[in-house]
Amino acid sequence: MDIGEDRVIALVDMDCFYVQVEQRINPELKNKPCVVAQYKTWKGGGIIAVSYEARAHGVSRNMWADDARKLCPDLQVARVREAHGKADLTPYREASVEVIEVMSRFAVIERASIDEAYMDLTGSVQDRLKHMSVQDITPQQLKSTYTQGFPQTSTSDPSEDARRLRGLQQWLERLSSSGQSSRAELCLTVGALIVEEMRAAVEEHTGFRCSAGISHNKVLAKLACGLNKPNHQTVLPLGSVPELFSTLPIRKIRNLGGKLGTSVKETLGVENIGDLTQFSKVQLEQHFGEKTG
DNA sequence: GATTTATGACGT
């Protein structure tokens, strides 16, 4: 039976990309609260990218640089160069090409934006599985990988990374003591292996860090990517989707962040994406059109 | 006058 997807899809997203580009140009900015802003005249310029150090102070995109400085007095502000009265994004486009070139060595890439790319790893995973088995996979090869939904028990861990590792170990043990639906999960894990290597290569050759999500389709991969940022990757197995969806606001799903998401919420009177399972396809088509529904 | 600007996907 077709349980939906047996593909392995990854989404790689550069962490605060414009900031990283500016930090590579000017190393003084590294490891500091830092933003990239465009146009200086009005309130110091509009912020279009924010380092994670700056986010910790509450600085966000679309803020004016002057307002951000109130939240974070030692904020570093890099400015987008202007060409002829217009913001010149050339440096970021060129950096994007560098990244895409490295990623393309590993798989066929679908560039989704200047700092994001999807890739179908199904074929690469199958190839690699011909030469290896579950026992060949070690936690050391998955240094920056989270497995969503694991660990399943909630005990207290000394650190965030200790918990990540426990979840990963639990996941790998479960895989090797092979359950029934573990084929798809094994494929995701090998996908995660490839993405670890890809991200390491991207950092080695460009200096840029990124996060990634690995799942069975683009929507889930995108969602997974956002679960553990920055500089980490997240495997989202099908089995962990129901629990995740049960508390996930509709707007968090790609393409439901705008008016459609709001209308879904209001029309059906639900909050979380998991609530949609109680409606039939026919019902959804009635409300939102044949294609959208 | 002040949340830019660009880009891609989708629908008509």
Next chain:
DNA sequence: AACGTCATA
């Protein structure tokens, strides 16, 4: 096929 709308960063 071209154009407008929506979504995202």
